[in-house]
Amino acid sequence: MKFINIICYKDNRSIVEQSDFFVKQDYPENFGFYSKSSHTGRTVMLSEFMTVMDNAPGFNDKEILKKIFVEDNLLKKESNSGRKISFYYLKHLYGLDSENKNFQGLLKYWKEKSPDNKIMALLCALSRDEVLRLSSGYILSVKTGDFAEKSGLKEIIDNYYQNIYSEKVRESMVRNLMSSWTQSGYLEGRSNKIRIKPEVSVHSFAYACYLAYLSGFRGKRIFHSPWVLVLCLNDSEAEELTKESNRKGLMSVKKAGSVVEVTFPEDLIGGTQ
Template identity: 30%
Template sequence: MKLSGGGAHQSKTMMFRELEALIGTGASTPEEFRSAAIDENAIGKATSNTRRLTFRHLASLYGLVDQPPLTKALMRTWKGDIQGRRLRALLVALARDPLLRETAPVVMTGSVGQSLQRPLFEEAFVAAFPERFSEKMLRSLAQNCASSWTQSGHLKGAVKKLRQRVTPTPTTVALAALIATASGFGGPAILSSGWMMVLDLSPEQALDALRRAEAIGLARVRSAGDVTEISVRQPMATALGVPELEYV
């Protein structure tokens, strides 16, 4: 997980449409992704320069070139769970872009139907990074992040952004548990972590979703009295064929 520095949201959004088109080509290696984006123009950009720039941001945000275990997990779950693609892409973007993560509390504390406009996102950046960004950059960052939260389904509306609930799939919840585990959470703390809050899940709902993930081989949940053990590293490593996931 990237803990510092900038990210794609300084100039782009989570670019879900482009990501979906790129993975949809069947590309899997860095070279295949680069060729599909730039040579074949799978991302639908008008000029070679724009294609190169867009691919650079996609590669940075989703790890398409270095392909860490989290990226491999995203790609291995892509075909099998179409419904959860947007939220899983968001989870990876949040894990890899600290700037997008700074806006999560704005969205998570918003009640369903509440209007969440650009100034709220700008205020989050000012509080986290005093005097770091110009007014122009703050506006761009806020707009890009709000767009990403719209693409993920947390917000709706082209101009007036309204909060709405998302409904994650069991596969998506397993990925959130994996990121939570990699972030240092364990046991019941996984269920109340910010990664489950991003999916609009209470601890009880998260536990139920992980039990359903267990049924498809992506998690292991054991409860005895007040003790709850949750494991996703080994089950996901085995089920997805990504051995490195055991060590994230």
């Protein structure tokens, strides 16, 4: 059975049409999804987020977490305002709340020092940042080895936000988005960004499937959801990761003819039905 069938390359649609890859859907905010953006002022802040994930004692007490940022200065910021701003943006980007179902999944599948943690961080940020979701269609449309142009993202940002943000802010958003996709392993290079294939493991694959489940996808539709398509896997890669996810108990996939049932550990899906 084919689980996924996508090749990430430029198609015949306009750049603006490609931008609808993620956005034409309402996402469940009660599960921790969000529809605002931090990219007017920040990137995905991957390095800072990794530091938080490696050092925070937990995410079930908001006051303790804020203390770690502001009083204990976990991120080594020079000013008190810098500490508060970093906490604000990271909380917007990732939730940092173990009560949120999407962040619960991140905590479940996160493995310390794993090279594909940056993919899981991107997936979590995509679930909470509308502008990042908006940019994904263009980034994925660029063929591996080709240049990703700022003008491509600028066209999308201008189309959606020309009457909301100034030209200066929109240009900043484009720079931040290019940096975010670079940090996440989809682009490389300093001035000229080249599209590369992301490094995906079984844990980021399972987390992508879980986000699809939270978004309302069921059965084999999970494997055709934007959350899985953003990983840019071919059929054989997705098939192997599905089998490995089964073996490791990260999720369960049962097939009976054309019917596919996908379930996740009870501690993740309890209360989501």
